[in-house]
Amino acid sequence: METVIIDYISQELVRDPALLPVADETSLLESGILDSLSLLQLVVFLEGRFGITVGDADLLPEHFESVNTICAYLRTREPEKQAAHG
Amino acid sequence: MGDGPAGRLLRNLEGVVYWAAAAPVLGRMPAALGYRIACWRGDWLSARQPARRAEIAGNLQSILGDDVSRSAVRQVTRDWFRLASCDAVDVKRLRHSGRALQRLVEIRGREHLDAALGAGKGVILCSGHFGSYDCAFSMLGASGYPVTTIGRWQHNYTAGISAAERRFWDKVQARPLRRHRTRPNIEPWPGRLDVATRAAAVLRANEVLTIVIDAPPLDCDKARTVEVPFLGREATLVPGVVTLAQVTGAPVLMGFLYRSADYRHQVLEISAPVPVEGDKAAAFSRCTAEVSAAISARPAHWRYWASTIDLASLGLVGAERDAPRLPELLPLPDDGLLTDRPKGSLAAPG
Numbered sequence: 337m338e339t340v341i342i343d344y345i346s347q348e349l350v351r352d353p354a355l356l357p358v359a360d361e362t363s364l365l366e367s368g369i370l371d372s373l374s375l376l377q378l379v380v381f382l383e384g385r386f387g388i389t390v391g392d393a394d395l396l397p398e399h400f401e402s403v404n405t406i407c408a409y410l411r412t413r414e415p416e417k418q419a420a421h422g
Numbered sequence: 423m424g425d426g427p428a429g430r431l432l433r434n435l436e437g438v439v440y441w442a443a444a445a446p447v448l449g450r451m452p453a454a455l456g457y458r459i460a461c462w463r464g465d466w467l468s469a470r471q472p473a474r475r476a477e478i479a480g481n482l483q484s485i486l487g488d489d490v491s492r493s494a495v496r497q498v499t500r501d502w503f504r505l506a507s508c509d510a511v512d513v514k515r516l517r518h519s520g521r522a523l524q525r526l527v528e529i530r531g532r533e534h535l536d537a538a539l540g541a542g543k544g545v546i547l548c549s550g551h552f553g554s555y556d557c558a559f560s561m562l563g564a565s566g567y568p569v570t571t572i573g574r575w576q577h578n579y580t581a582g583i584s585a586a587e588r589r590f591w592d593k594v595q596a597r598p599l600r601r602h603r604t605r606p607n608i609e610p611w612p613g614r615l616d617v618a619t620r621a622a623a624v625l626r627a628n629e630v631l632t633i634v635i636d637a638p639p640l641d642c643d644k645a646r647t648v649e650v651p652f653l654g655r656e657a658t659l660v661p662g663v664v665t666l667a668q669v670t671g672a673p674v675l676m677g678f679l680y681r682s683a684d685y686r687h688q689v690l691e692i693s694a695p696v697p698v699e700g701d702k703a704a705a706f707s708r709c710t711a712e713v714s715a716a717i718s719a720r721p722a723h724w725r726y727w728a729s730t731i732d733l734a735s736l737g738l739v740g741a742e743r744d745a746p747r748l749p750e751l752l753p754l755p756d757d758g759l760l761t762d763r764p765k766g767s768l769a770a771p772g
Contacts, residue, residue: 373665376618380669395616
């Protein structure tokens with residue numbers, strides 16, 4: 337999961353090569369990698385790739401602070417995803 | 423009413439009286455008379471604000487150059503003040519169902535909007551700071567379209583005005599516009615991460631999202647800007663609307679509200695979808711070309727002629743034209759009401 341997200345962010349969202357490589361704990365917000373539009377791109381990617389829907393209430397900075405926090409958030413959504421498929 | 427501190431105070435006072443007392447009356451008068459009086463007020467302001475008049479004329483000549491004669495500059499400058507005064511009447515005619523304004527506005531290209539909504543992915547309707555663009559958005563809402571706007575209410579972001587003043591401008595300017603919109607404005611500002619996702623939610627609900635795309639970029643957006651041809655020059659703008667369209671699949675339409683020679687009748691012209699596939703800068707330049715063409719055809723409609731600091735931020739005038747902006751005590755509507763970027767006098771975002 338981490339690798340998939342890092343690859344996407346590195347290839348699609350990082351505008352300044354000086355910010356590469358992106359690590360699990362890189363601050364995506366402080367570094368400026370994530371802004372409003374790139375967050376939307378990331379959310380659309382996560383929804384498509386992991387089969388979840390990110391609601392407005394989940395669009396919190398703490399969920400998207402780093403790849404680690406994104407993965408932690410996605411793991412909290414796992415039970416809902418399984419229930420939806422089960 | 424000159425350009426000194428006392429003159430500015432009087433100008434602000436006049437603006438308050440105009441919006442709070444005069445414009446509501448003008449908005450209830452027969453349209454021919456109401457807009458005629460608004461034009462007289464515009465002429466009166468033009469005569470009493472030589473510095474602003476000179477700023478508008480200087481920017482027109484600087485950007486349009488030889489394309490515009492001295493007599494045309496004079497006429498455009500006079501019209502700029504008239505149109506700004508007429509905007510207040512437009513806002514007041516949005517009262518109740520908004521029919522008082524709708525009667526005076528012909529919508530051309532409604533079929534493009536209907537067809538785009540028929541596809542089910544929402545519509546991004548772009549404009550510029552051109553004419554009564556905010557009234558155009560609200561009038562579409564009053565016409566039955568679910569409209570939400572990306573843009574800031576200027577009085578909420580102007581530094582140095584009191585809470586009472588903010589409430590005043592909210593009541594006289596923003597509220598009549600807001601009541602015809604489906605959701606609260608989506609107001610971009612540094613640190614607000616949910617702007618694009620809220621915009622996407624509007625589009626996913628198959629609604630109309632309106633935005634003006636000629637705003638100078640915020641500092642936090644400067645890394646995302648592109649250079650696009652604009653008014654014969656290169657302007658620095660944020661192509662966010664193209665990203666939004668590419669991510670959501672929503673079509674991008676252009677819409678411009680322009681005033682007829684009698685000042686009371688207006689036409690809202692809505693275009694067919696603008697192609698936004700492929701390279702972001704190229705796609706965005708197709709959108710800005712439409713704004714540029716609208717301004718070239720009717721220059722008096724563009725709000726930014728009176729704001730050298732904004733034109734400089736756009737990269738359209740050089741530092742030598744960066745005349746100090748006249749400080750305003752209040753966000754007067756004829757000084758770029760409800761523009762979607764902070765003015766130079768605003769406090770830096772935290």
